[in-house]
Amino acid sequence: MLHLQKQLLSVRGSVSPILLSLHRALRSTAAAGDAASRGQFSAEDYLVNTCGLTPEQAVKAAKYISHWKSPSKADAVLAFLAGPDFVLSKADISHVLASDPRVLNCSVDKTLKPRLDSFRAHGLSTAQIRRLLRFSCCTFRTANIHESLGFWIPFLGSTEELLRQVTRSAYMLKSNIERVIKPNIALLREFGLSDHDIAKMCVANTRLLTCNQETLKAILARADKLGVPRQSLMFKQAVSTSMALHADTMASKLKFLGKTFGWSEDEVAKVVRINPVFPRYSMERLRRVSKFLMTVAGLDSKYILSRPVILTYSLERRLVPRYYVMKVLEEKGLIRPISFYTMLPIRDEMFRLRYIQPHKDVLPGLDGAYTAACKGELPEARYEGC
Structure with missing residues (x-):
């Protein structure tokens, strides 16, 4: 094996990536074999065989425990995590250690138990602590965790809200x-x-x-x-x-708004002042809504500019279904031509009561068609290109 390694090293300048990978694998295997023959601790073997990590995870995690001479401290940590205080499954323990292998370096008595006491002092149940560990296991090593919990729980309003936030941003407790x-x-x-x-x-x-x-x-x-x-x-x-939005993204969104609806910079600024949510909408959403309003519904840009809230309504669940109802009623002569916008702000129950129920004898299928349109299931309510 050593002879093969020397051969690989001698041609390193011209060797392929595959052979270089083979060399690294041989070197790793040889080192592991030498360590085993001398009775030394193998971090990767321990992480795979005892902790349940995959070989790939073990390679990344091994650097944090490779200095050990024995796994006694890690064994104590594993026993603590699997014990009555947590009752973590092997899969959960593997997940925690893959996320933060440095937990294995912690002292059970000096670090882990005091952290557990802090969690409980702030009202976290065992089940909630387990959830916290799955998404933010580094909290076990956070020295100021007691202070963090004391701030965040009352600030956010509840322990459940804290846990919900931690699933989105594990960094917050650090x-x-x-x-x-x-x-x-x-x-x-x-x-x-x-x-x-x-x-x-x-x-x-x-x-x-x-x-x-x-x-x-x-x-x-x-x-x-x-x-x-x-x-x-x-x-x-x-x-x-x-x-x-970053500054560049914000600028491109505002420019897109102006180009899509034919508005000047001042007009775009006016719309954004009224509702600063608009720049957060995707360009695809704005494109589809503008095409429907201006091409299908026949609204001009000045009309939309004076009623920008119209852009906040869902194309599929509000704009298309209600436009469909309006056109059917107008074509049947059941209502006089009205402004499309007047049909939009009304909540669903009132819309049905005002525009659908009075005509159920003449148009018995209108209610079902409207419901289907709101679900995107009515072909007539779909508009090509929108």
Whole structure:
């Protein structure tokens, strides 16, 4: 084997990637064999055979425990995770260790048990702690976890909301409360946002509070540029839009809005001030809605500009089905021609009561057709190219 390794090394400059991979595999195999023959600890073997990791996962994780002379500390960690405090299955333990193998370096008495006590002190049940570990197992190694839980649970409103947020952003519990989170809250307050507003926005995206302050300042500056007054209820949406879109993406979306609807820059700015959510819509959605409204429904850009809320309605569940009902009723002479927009804001129950029920004897199938159209199941309610 050593002879073959030397041959491979001698031609390394011209050798193929496959042969280089073979060389690395042979070297790894030889090292493992030498370690086994000397009775030394093999990190990769332990991770695969005892912890249940795949060979690929073990290769990545081995560097964190390769300095061990024996697995005694890891054995204690595994026993603790599988014991009565957690009752983690082998699959769960494998998931935790693949996500954060450094847990195996923790002391059960000095680190893991105190963290467990912190979880329980903040009201987390065993089942909730297991969920937390699956999505943010690094919390076991977070020194300030007690402080983090003490802040986030009341701020978000409940333990369940905390767990929901952790599944989306495992990093949030590692963010420093005093140096990162609280200064960001203070900055948001300067922009007129209340603690209630901040909490609601944080539920939608915890990055609002966990990002560094320079990033947050840039987000708030972009929100200001949208022209929405800070005291307006829509300023929260302006901040959320600025957080969701980078500056270049924002600029391209605004340009696309103007090109799609034939609006000037000032007209686009007016629409965005009214509802700063519009830039978050995908270009495909805007394209399809504009084509339907202007080509099928026959609305011009000035009409849409004066009623931009029309762009917020779902094409499939609101615009197409109600346009279908309006055209049928007009063609049958059951209603006089009306503005399409007047049919849109009404909630579904009232729409049926006002426009469908009065004509059920003349058009008995209209209610079923409208229901099918709302589900996208009525061919006549589909418009080619939209």
